[in-house]
Amino acid sequence: MVDLSKVKVNLVVSFPTKKKKASTTVTRVCKYCGKEFQVPSWYGAGKYCSKACEAADKRVIHTPNITCEVCGKELYMPPSRIKRTKHHTCSRECRAKLQSILYSGDKNPNYGNRAERCKMVNNGRLYYKVHLDSHPFGRKTTGSIGVYYPEHKLVIEQNYERFDSKYFVEIDGKHYLKPDVDVHHLNENSTDNRIENLIPLTRSEHTHLHNKQKEIIRDELGKNNWCRKTR
Template sequence: MKRYRYFRSKYHYCSIECHANHKKITFRGENNHQYGLRGPMNSSFKNSSLKKHNNHLVDDWIYVGEWYRGGIHGRVKIYRYLVEQNHNLYDEALFEIIDGWYYLKSKIEVHHIDFNHNNNDISNLLPLTKSEHVRLHNQYRNQQ
């Protein structure tokens, strides 16, 4: 550790490893200044939209905050979110209603009608069960 660090800190460490171990213990849980801050309030938050690779496809994820299926980071696939926001266009049996909000059931997948995974226009999205989705893609594959 550099000499000036000894004078700036109220603690004195014998090595960089001791300093790192002390920080691990001291800044754990509620002692961390970022503890409990999610989304834009957290200093490590990068962007409201994010691209994740899914095999040969790229999924767009957006930050939706305290959405119940948003995962640990509060993000959800944009096409699922768009279908949920436009729930009145689809059969109500595909959705769960929780606290007045419509959520797609976990077993429902969203199909892109034109097979362009990046075209997230609401007229291009169709919610299907897993078996219906697989059947549709198999029919398309057999036609080619």
């Protein structure tokens, strides 16, 4: 007898496959360059031999209607833009050259108008900043000599001996507020920078102080809905 356990049987199962139909091609003429090209019959109504020809055919060529005031180059500009602009240039380089001519020296409306004390807005509140020759934490402004620094912080620094030294850092023998230290206005008037109205606080101390002045309004499920100031 034959031991069937030692007999190896290889089964090959084949399934009928559909024969692919040979795709037919059609010859067409490019609408832009006139070149003949072939595409499959299922391709659809192809009009162009390449994307470059399609883009070139659909490109709109405008007749120049304006001249650059700097280099004299002729260019097209939408009439609406011509109407709303006083001067017309062909590029950023020409615009920069024109501005350097039109707004140089006393022709600039801000010529000699450097403000020693001006307003600034931070988080929706109005403050004052002052112009200083230098400050390690001041903000440099474009085209300006020196820096601008918040006035309320400067007043605190000028009276540093009144407050805890943890709020300050000493640089070259002078005391400056640390960058992460806030200044709180006791009467809530952010433009009142009298020393009696100012105290330095860390960011967490400042946030905690303002949160104590708010009441949390909750909905029926006890979720925080909104806050309102109590005083």
